[in-house]
Amino acid sequence: MDRTPAVDAELARLLSIADARDVAASDAETSASGADGDGALYLREVANRARAAHDAVRALVESAPSSSSKPRGPLAIPRVRCETLSLARFRRDFVIPQRPVIIVGLGPHLTSDGANASDLRWLRKHGASKKVAVSVDNAHVASTLSCGGVEIVNLGDHLDVVSALDEDPPVNERDARFGKRRGDGSYLYDCAIPLKLPSLSHGVRVPRYFAHDFLQRTRMTHAFSASWPSLFVAAPHTRSSLHVDQWKGNFWMAMVKGTKRWTLFHREDIPFLSPDYGRGTLDPGFPSLVELDASRVSAANAATTTTRRGDGIGDSQKLDADAAASSARETETTHETPASHPFLEYARRWDCDLGPGEVLFVPGGWPHHVHNLCVTVSFAGNFVDEVRSIHWSPYDRVGVVNASNLDDALFDMKLLGNKYGPQMMATHDALDEVWFDPEDETLVEETLEAKQLVVRVEDYRGGVASRWGKDDWDGATSDDDDDDDDGGGGGGGDGG
Numbered sequence: 139m140d141r142t143p144a145v146d147a148e149l150a151r152l153l154s155i156a157d158a159r160d161v162a163a164s165d166a167e168t169s170a171s172g173a174d175g176d177g178a179l180y181l182r183e184v185a186n187r188a189r190a191a192h193d194a195v196r197a198l199v200e201s202a203p204s205s206s207s208k209p210r211g212p213l214a215i216p217r218v219r220c221e222t223l224s225l226a227r228f229r230r231d232f233v234i235p236q237r238p239v240i241i242v243g244l245g246p247h248l249t250s251d252g253a254n255a256s257d258l259r260w261l262r263k264h265g266a267s268k269k270v271a272v273s274v275d276n277a278h279v280a281s282t283l284s285c286g287g288v289e290i291v292n293l294g295d296h297l298d299v300v301s302a303l304d305e306d307p308p309v310n311e312r313d314a315r316f317g318k319r320r321g322d323g324s325y326l327y328d329c330a331i332p333l334k335l336p337s338l339s340h341g342v343r344v345p346r347y348f349a350h351d352f353l354q355r356t357r358m359t360h361a362f363s364a365s366w367p368s369l370f371v372a373a374p375h376t377r378s379s380l381h382v383d384q385w386k387g388n389f390w391m392a393m394v395k396g397t398k399r400w401t402l403f404h405r406e407d408i409p410f411l412s413p414d415y416g417r418g419t420l421d422p423g424f425p426s427l428v429e430l431d432a433s434r435v436s437a438a439n440a441a442t443t444t445t446r447r448g449d450g451i452g453d454s455q456k457l458d459a460d461a462a463a464s465s466a467r468e469t470e471t472t473h474e475t476p477a478s479h480p481f482l483e484y485a486r487r488w489d490c491d492l493g494p495g496e497v498l499f500v501p502g503g504w505p506h507h508v509h510n511l512c513v514t515v516s517f518a519g520n521f522v523d524e525v526r527s528i529h530w531s532p533y534d535r536v537g538v539v540n541a542s543n544l545d546d547a548l549f550d551m552k553l554l555g556n557k558y559g560p561q562m563m564a565t566h567d568a569l570d571e572v573w574f575d576p577e578d579e580t581l582v583e584e585t586l587e588a589k590q591l592v593v594r595v596e597d598y599r600g601g602v603a604s605r606w607g608k609d610d611w612d613g614a615t616s617d618d619d620d621d622d623d624d625g626g627g628g629g630g631g632d633g634g
């Protein structure tokens with residue numbers, strides 16, 4: 139690889155952050171009262187990760203990569219129909235190997251409104267009068283929400299305000315009106331349904347692919363017992379920052395209305411995304427995707443981009459070209475000078491437009507970014523699991539392979555507990571005390587009908603649905619959508 143000034147500058151930046159994190163960790167170790175005092179273990183791990191990022195980039199530079207070792211543009215996330223994807227195969231083919239996937243076909247079952255979910259009657263009926271904290275002026279992209287960036291409003295009012303922004307034809311980000319309309323930049327972001335909107339639990343169904351979540355199956359309650367599913371109601375062109383979910387949480391999102399443009403990067407390629415460990419957190423900050431893409435566009439020659447766009451390229455490449463062009467425009471309008479991110483093109487990247495009725499799985503620890511292309515309504519959750527598979531090793535004669543994110547989650551939660559105190563440590567302890575015996579895992583191998591592949595929130599919580607076999611659940615009935623908004627769910631199904 140050519141040692142351009144940009145390459146050297148990025149290497150130097152990563153090295154100086156790694157050195158600074160080492161000093162911070164050593165200081166904390168020296169002043170710590172006990173081995174776990176003052177978050178010293180946490181800071182040492184931040185320093186390790188900062189050093190590893192520098193070393194990975196240096197190794198890339200020293201390996202003199204050829205252009206053929208660069209990933210060939212954004213990859214496509216496979217779409218798989220739910221009727222062909224058994225619960226067991228989902229875990230085996232996607233969760234264990236940590237591969238993203240879009241599950242299609244669940245749309246008419248994701249809410250109590252059947253095929254009419256995107257009319258949002260379920261949301262108005264069960265949630266319109268509830269108060270929610272809506273972030274305004276894109277405040278949700280800040281790592282810490284301050285009161286200044288939040289408005290407490292009725293969910294129904296927020297819905298009215300953002301719905302009015304879905305104009306025909308749509309107002310794009312370069313339009314002089316954009317940013318000045320009431321509601322531009324407002325986002326109900328990750329609002330915990332069981333905790334903050336319990337009545338809405340009657341309106342949504344959790345895809346059964348995630349019902350085995352270990353966080354729902356602990357004996358003790360913990361900080362995340364009532365966090366998911368969570369609700370997102372977004373104004374057009376709001377975005378999430380490029381970020382990694384805490385403690386390597388696996389993530390899923392079910393789209394009900396509108397389309398979100400998702401960008402994912404492979405977890406192992408974090409060092410190539412100009413990560414910032416200088417902020418002292420286990421997961422680094424990143425430049426915005428707009429900035430990253432703009433640097434790519436400025437590095438590429440314009441003629442190539444023009445040829446690619448008209449030249450029979452694949453969907454994901456088209457999406458990429460469009461995203462890059464739109465990022466370039468955004469950079470233009472914000473007068474940013476494109477910064478240089480010389481290793482970006484070595485990061486494996488996946489792009490997709492996630493539309494109504496689709497469900498996305500994002501592997502734990504993967505950096506991701508979201509752009510709401512229009513008004514969107516979705517719900518989502520993080521989850522933890524593990525599958526131990528017995529695998530023959532000639533050396534050990536037999537070995538146990540742990541896959542997915544339980545060990546990673548426990549590792550990070552312990553460090554977070556070390557830094558942030560008892561509540562976070564209680565989450566670690568709640569997860570750690572349970573022995574999730576592989577023998578207790580219900581792996582349903584049979585394919586099921588779409589209606590059997592979603593569960594009521596009440597059956598997701600506490601892990602009830604994780605124990606169901608193929609014949610234990612026939613889908614929710616219309617009785618489940620009862621009028622008793624604050625009581626339990628209705629009957630339906632005979633799971634147990």
Ligand SMILES: O=C(O)CCC(=O)C(=O)O
Pocket residue numbers: 328370377378383389398506508518
């Ligand atoms: O839909 C969004 O805006 C982002 C969701 C997300 O990335 C998350 O909750 O981690």
